[in-house]
Amino acid sequence: MFNKLTVSTMALAIGLVGMQAAQAKTVHVTMTAKETTVEIDNKGTKYKAWTFDGAIPGKTVRVTEGDIIDFKLINPKTNKESHSMDFHAAEVDVLGEFAPVKPGETKHFKFKAKRAGVWMYHCGASVMAQHIARGMYGAIIVDPKEGYTKDFPKPDREYVLIQGQYFPDADNYKAMIRNEGSEGSLINGKMFHYDPVHDPSASLVLQSKPGERVRLYFVNANINNPVAFHPIAGIWDRVYINGNPKNTLVDMATYGVAVSEAVTVDIVSPADKPTNNAIVDHTMSAALRGAITVLMNKPDADPKAGKDGNLIVR
Numbered sequence: 001m002f003n004k005l006t007v008s009t010m011a012l013a014i015g016l017v018g019m020q021a022a023q024a025k026t027v028h029v030t031m032t033a034k035e036t037t038v039e040i041d042n043k044g045t046k047y048k049a050w051t052f053d054g055a056i057p058g059k060t061v062r063v064t065e066g067d068i069i070d071f072k073l074i075n076p077k078t079n080k081e082s083h084s085m086d087f088h089a090a091e092v093d094v095l096g097e098f099a100p101v102k103p104g105e106t107k108h109f110k111f112k113a114k115r116a117g118v119w120m121y122h123c124g125a126s127v128m129a130q131h132i133a134r135g136m137y138g139a140i141i142v143d144p145k146e147g148y149t150k151d152f153p154k155p156d157r158e159y160v161l162i163q164g165q166y167f168p169d170a171d172n173y174k175a176m177i178r179n180e181g182s183e184g185s186l187i188n189g190k191m192f193h194y195d196p197v198h199d200p201s202a203s204l205v206l207q208s209k210p211g212e213r214v215r216l217y218f219v220n221a222n223i224n225n226p227v228a229f230h231p232i233a234g235i236w237d238r239v240y241i242n243g244n245p246k247n248t249l250v251d252m253a254t255y256g257v258a259v260s261e262a263v264t265v266d267i268v269s270p271a272d273k274p275t276n277n278a279i280v281d282h283t284m285s286a287a288l289r290g291a292i293t294v295l296m297n298k299p300d301a302d303p304k305a306g307k308d309g310n311l312i313v314r
């Protein structure tokens, strides 16, 4: 029979399980596949995109390790194509949860975010190269359940940057697969989105105050090309491979990001003066065709920029 100690140990164990269950939450996420027109540069050039909810990239999903994501994908009957959702943070069935959804249908599935990190999500419907290149991608951040620690300090500002390849001939999926016809690099859906130095039409930049820790969640949503992720006039203070603090590198000039890989990096600017960084894909064919982002570190930085969940600057 149970002695007193066993009973109290069991009560403690049940209590702990109960606490964890109370902490983990269910996060409801709904996205609608939209075959629509977007602006692909700062001048307003139109592009026939396929998107989640009408924008490139789709919204950032953010949960905590252990949470359940309750996801619904709506494919309106006005669309021509089947679409799907492939969350890299999910361990499920490619033929089940990730299966294509026909126009007029809705898909519903749940998964537990068991592993901390930053992950790509994308449409995996055929031809996948085309569905990604036309804009169906985004980021899901799974914050570690331990929260911030000495080795994973709380950042002052946070931004999401997602790089993609721009193929103006949106219908030519054969060229996409051959990696032919790409005319630019998109950062959060636009070439030179945050670079007024190379594009006078650009009006946005990333901002921080001198000495602040800026955390970038970066996703390589190119369909073919790796990215040489580098902060010009700076050094990555920390690189959390796949966004997991258990995989930390320090003092890196350039970090190579594979196609579909996501990474979290920290940069800390000098505290004693205003500076600027150019966050680039150091691959010149990508940088000089759009993959340059200016980070201004200045005392009068917008107090709201990169704060309060406002991760994608639009």
Ligand SMILES: [Cu+2]
Residues within 6 Å of the ligand: 050, 081, 082, 083, 084, 123, 124, 125, 131, 136
């Ligand atoms: Cu799609």
